[in-house]
Amino acid sequence: MDVVFASNDNYARHLAVAMYSLMDHNQVAERIRIFILSVDISRENQEKLSAVVRRFTREIIFIPMGNLKEKFPYDIETGGFDISTMSRLFIGTMLPEDVERVLYLDCDTVVLGSLKKLWNLDLHGKIMGAVLEPTIYNSLKPALGLRENDPYFNAGVLLIDLKNWRKKHIEAHILSFYQKLGGQTFGCDQDLLNGTLKGKIRVLSPRYNFFTNYRYFRYNALAKHSPSYAVVPKKAFIQAKKHPLILHFAGDERPWKAGNLNHYRKAYEQYLSMTPWQGTKKEGDEKQKIYLFAYHMMDWITWFFPSIRWWISRKFGMKIVENRKKGLKT
Secondary structure, three states, rough: OOEEEEEEOOHHHHHHHHHHHHOOOOOOOOOEEEEEEOOOHHHHHHHHHHHHHHHHOOOOEEEEOOOOOHHHOOOEEEEOOOOHHHHHHHHHHHOOOOOOOOEEOOOOEEEEEOOOOHOOOOOOOOOEEEEEOOOHHHOHHHHHHOOOOOEEEEEEEEEEEHEEEEEEEEHHHHHHHHHHHHOEOOOOHHHHHHHHHOOEEEEOOOOHHEEEEHHHHOOOHHHHHHHHHHHOOOHHHHHHHHOOOOEEEOOOOOOEEEOOOOOOOHHHHHHOOOOOOOOOOOOOHHHHHHHHHHHHHHHHHHHHOOHHHHHHHHHHHHHHHHHHHHHHHH
16 A cells, blocks of 8 residues: 655644554555655654654655745745645656555544555546545635536545556646646645546545544535535445544644544544654644634534534635634744
8 A cells, every 4th residue: 555645844743643543553454655745844753753654664755845836837825725735736756656556645634444445446447536525615616617516525535546647647737727727726736636637536435534523514414515415325424424434634623732622632642642742732822722612612503503604614714714824924
């Protein structure tokens, strides 16, 4: 199994958690080779990450990405996201030629089971497999060449036919598409993958990329908001909620933040305690604790009144992006 992560130095400890959980639940796999698309990960943190992998006698390979902005022949704006997230767009050229299929995982994921079935999944000629994200703002789709009822996928877990990716020159198509968009999108590289690979993505079970805030959504509310989600059986969504195989701590309620009440936070904390970053203090102050308490209350409101969640999301979504931008500048 070839697995790739993209990370900067600040996310190294979260990467360690994701890697440890991956290897712990897939010890029977004949081979696990981990590639790290590194954006300035320090030598000290590289050694710590390598120590985690050595516990399982697996292989880790760091691939320095250099100045990512230089890989784009035009100016880009990442919408407040750290530019390291763009690394995944260059997997075709940055990974060795012998890697013909790869599983990409975000650093804010935790693996909770065997990924053998996922790794061996037939993509039926599609470029990649991904999990649907029905809570995306439908008004943003037209700019990507998508209709409001077209499926939109989360890029946190991607099973990629890299041989086909290279054969179809997907990287070049992405760069061209991004240029047409003026080097700026709302959802950064995730938008680019959705727009470029329209019709070329196989739907994966939500168990393989369960967004932790979806615990508070009812299936019917998601399917109503995004009709394309009807391809996911209600039973599969309920199973994903109860027994996720890959947790994705997307959104603001993250387990490393002080005051978070994430239902699944213990999974992250368990594996953090097994890494060189054990005992790391949670981030944030009292003001953040109040914010996260309010956020958690919104989660519960979602269960009973999803329309309120949609309203809050639309009203404050862009403010969150602006806050991300300010955070990166400070």
